Amino acid sequence: MANERKPLEIKIERTSVKKEKPDYSKLGFGRFFTDHMFLWNYTEGKGWHDARIVPYENISLDPAAMVFHYGQEMFEGLKAYKTADGKIQLFRPQKNIERMNKTNERLCIPQVDPDETLDAIKAVVEVDSDWVPSEVGTSLYIRPFIIATEPHLGVSPSKTYIFCIILSPVGAYYAEGINPVKIYVEDEYVRAVKGGIGFAKAGGNYAASLRSQKKAYELGYSQVLWLDGVHRKYVDEVGTMNVFFVIGDEVCTPALGGSLLPGVTRDSALALLKSWGYKVSERLISIDEIKEAYKNGELKEVFGTGTAAVISPVGVLAEGDYKMIINNNEIGPISQKLYDNLTGIQWGTVEDTMGWIVPVM
Numbered sequence: 001m002a003n004e005r006k007p008l009e010i011k012i013e014r015t016s017v018k019k020e021k022p023d024y025s026k027l028g029f030g031r032f033f034t035d036h037m038f039l040w041n042y043t044e045g046k047g048w049h050d051a052r053i054v055p056y057e058n059i060s061l062d063p064a065a066m067v068f069h070y071g072q073e074m075f076e077g078l079k080a081y082k083t084a085d086g087k088i089q090l091f092r093p094q095k096n097i098e099r100m101n102k103t104n105e106r107l108c109i110p111q112v113d114p115d116e117t118l119d120a121i122k123a124v125v126e127v128d129s130d131w132v133p134s135e136v137g138t139s140l141y142i143r144p145f146i147i148a149t150e151p152h153l154g155v156s157p158s159k160t161y162i163f164c165i166i167l168s169p170v171g172a173y174y175a176e177g178i179n180p181v182k183i184y185v186e187d188e189y190v191r192a193v194k195g196g197i198g199f200a201k202a203g204g205n206y207a208a209s210l211r212s213q214k215k216a217y218e219l220g221y222s223q224v225l226w227l228d229g230v231h232r233k234y235v236d237e238v239g240t241m242n243v244f245f246v247i248g249d250e251v252c253t254p255a256l257g258g259s260l261l262p263g264v265t266r267d268s269a270l271a272l273l274k275s276w277g278y279k280v281s282e283r284l285i286s287i288d289e290i291k292e293a294y295k296n297g298e299l300k301e302v303f304g305t306g307t308a309a310v311i312s313p314v315g316v317l318a319e320g321d322y323k324m325i326i327n328n329n330e331i332g333p334i335s336q337k338l339y340d341n342l343t344g345i346q347w348g349t350v351e352d353t354m355g356w357i358v359p360v361m
């Protein structure tokens with residue numbers, strides 16, 4: 001007999017007062033939350049226990065809980081999509097769970113069982129399935145996160161944790177078509193160095209990036225392009241996205257080396273580009289090479305990849321006073337093809353030949 005796995009036992013307490021649904025044409029990102037959430041406790045010596053789905057509510061913690069003082073916290077981000085025939089599906093959730101455990105390992109947070117975690121994600125999405133919007137381009141953003149809860153001011157890994165999953169219906173990222181973004185090469189602050197936590201999806205990375213993000217806004221840019229923290233020379237990634245360049249007939253992206261986040265969208269874009277026969281490489285890319293390619297007319301496209309926007313074309317890339325206008329500030333053919341195919345697979349209008357889709361219900 002095949003060893004049948006026992007699914008995670010989840011106690012479900014449904015809310016007695018359902019919230020009013022927001023206007024699905026004005027969702028924005030991460031502003032509305034559904035009726036329920038998933039909770040799972042960890043206690044040293046006992047492991048993860050008491051998996052449950054409860055009405056969405058405040059979490060009560062001791063003010064000495066370690067997450068408030070030393071930032072032992074991790075998060076993930078993925079989406080559930082509603083297809084034209086009303087099915088709800090996830091895109092490569094196993095990749096998020098795998099990354100979750102890599103982040104946990106780095107931050108001394110206990111590992112989660114991948115199958116049980118997928119059970120939890122599916123269960124909470126199913127309970128709140130009436131919150132998965134069906135308007136074109138909308139989806140249900142899934143935010144799993146783990147916080148250290150032990151009340152103790154000593155610096156050490158917490159002995160207790162809460163794993164929570166909250167859900168947020170999110171709008172079409174590009175309400176008026178895909179507008180290329182303006183990006184500024186950060187030359188003052190750094191995001192991460194090899195050996196640090198750059199590859200981990202940890203809140204601390206974002207706290208450290210806010211100052212730079214604020215500066216970018218003030219200068220009229222929407223995000224920053226991070227360079228490596230040692231030489232300040234090689235490209236790492238964009239604020240919340242990985243970055244790709246089309247130079248001549250090559251599509252390249254910085255290689256994973258510890259300082260950048262291994263994006264699921266990045267991995268998916270690489271796989272699709274390879275399957276289509278493009279010349280694809282993961283390697284060191286210096287900002288000087290990018291400027292040189294631009295001067296020679298070889299820099300055809302620049303785009304970011306991430307779960308929120310999927311593909312985000314870069315129209316302006318500026319280093320100090322030097323401004324590069326990419327592809328006439330319009331989305332390029334490779335960016336468009338990736339966008340159409342990735343979103344097509346996610347919403348079920350393009351055949352999923354890669355086996356990336358996981359049905360919820």
Ligand SMILES: *Cc1c(COP(=O)(O)O)cnc(C)c1O
Pocket residue numbers: 077201237238239240241242261262263264265266305306307308
């Ligand atoms: C989440 C994230 C990305 C994109 O990862 P996806 O899995 O594609 O959503 C890129 N960079 C950073 C810093 C991130 O936190």
